[in-house]
Amino acid sequence: MKKHSTLGEYIISNQRKFKGSSGELSRLINSIRLAAKVVNHEVNKAGLVDILGDAGDTNIQGEDQQKLDVYANDIFMQTLTNRQIICGIASEEEDDFVTISGDNGNNDNKYIVLIDPLDGSSNIDVNVSVGTIFSIYKRITKSGTPVQLEDFLQEGNQQIAAGYIVYGTSTMLVYTTGHGVNGFTLNPAIGTFYLSHPDMMFPENGTIYSINEGNYIHFPQGVKDYLKYCQEEENDRPYSARYIGSLVSDFHRNMIKGGIYIYPTSTKSPKGKLRLLYECNPMAFLTEQAGGKASDGYMRTLDIKPTELHQRVPFFCGSKNMVAVAEEFMKNHPKDATY
Ligand code: AHM
Ligand code: MG
16 A cells, blocks of 8 residues: 555555455444544644533543543444444443444444543643544344344454544544554544554564553552663663553554553552453554554453453553563562452
8 A cells, every 4th residue: 555545545445455345344444534533623622612621420430521521422422323334332431332223123234343432531631642442343143133242242352453543743543454553644634544654563672661650659569560670770771751641642652662551450440440342452452463562461451351341451561572571570479460
């Protein structure tokens, strides 16, 4: 694919690679592209209009929802449900999954979507990058019947596609369908995404670690030991600490520059903070497709068997060799694996 192709052209040429493709996945990615542009428009004018601040509701995890979270959730839910491309959707901002039934009550579509419509929401008020994360699976229950919880509780290794949109200094859509990772940058003047980062790869090593070190006192011993290692004076260490507090942005930087992102368990959050289905699995799929490594500190994230929709897990991801070293430190404290 030539470097300056648009996302639209890329989706079409990618579809041709799969013989007998029904075009459903292409239509789905196109819908995400459309919703991303709408949300991007709103995020960019967030400072100008009265859309900042809490919407007054709390989500299922008991966190305050901000207005843009609500907006982004509505846009993605509506765009994906109205177009009859999928048979079910689950959002981090909704208590339960939503079944989508077709015009005649039947729905023969095969894909389901899990989405975190606006991740990093604590950064909205302060003009710092936020993102959308999405994950696509084929349903496993019978076509034409309403989707079931088990369709959503699939292991991450079953993902068909995953990606994110980062609403940053420029807005990018980065995704994989299991054949590498490609990044597209939005030209806001004409509303078109261009292939700007073909075949994205994590450097095998890096010198950046990203973790909320303010929680140090609450971290498991393996993480504390690894952080001390990051700060030691030896070879390419000490590493630089970089933490935006938006997973998408921290991940994006680390994929380009080389680094490790960690959100561990802590005495405050005994299972970690990030959600397996909406955040960790899609990022883990992208990580592996970009040559990196993603785990809960002990086992591969993509092999964790989900037990509930809003399940939280600890998350280590990034440059392959850095994550491998962090896992060595975790191994010394096997009891912490039973979070
Ligand atoms: P959110 O889904 O409520 O936005 O929370 C997820 C975010 C991640 O983007 C980010 O990496 C993490 O929470 C930051 O958490 P903390 O403020 O505890 O460091
Ligand atoms: Mg989130």
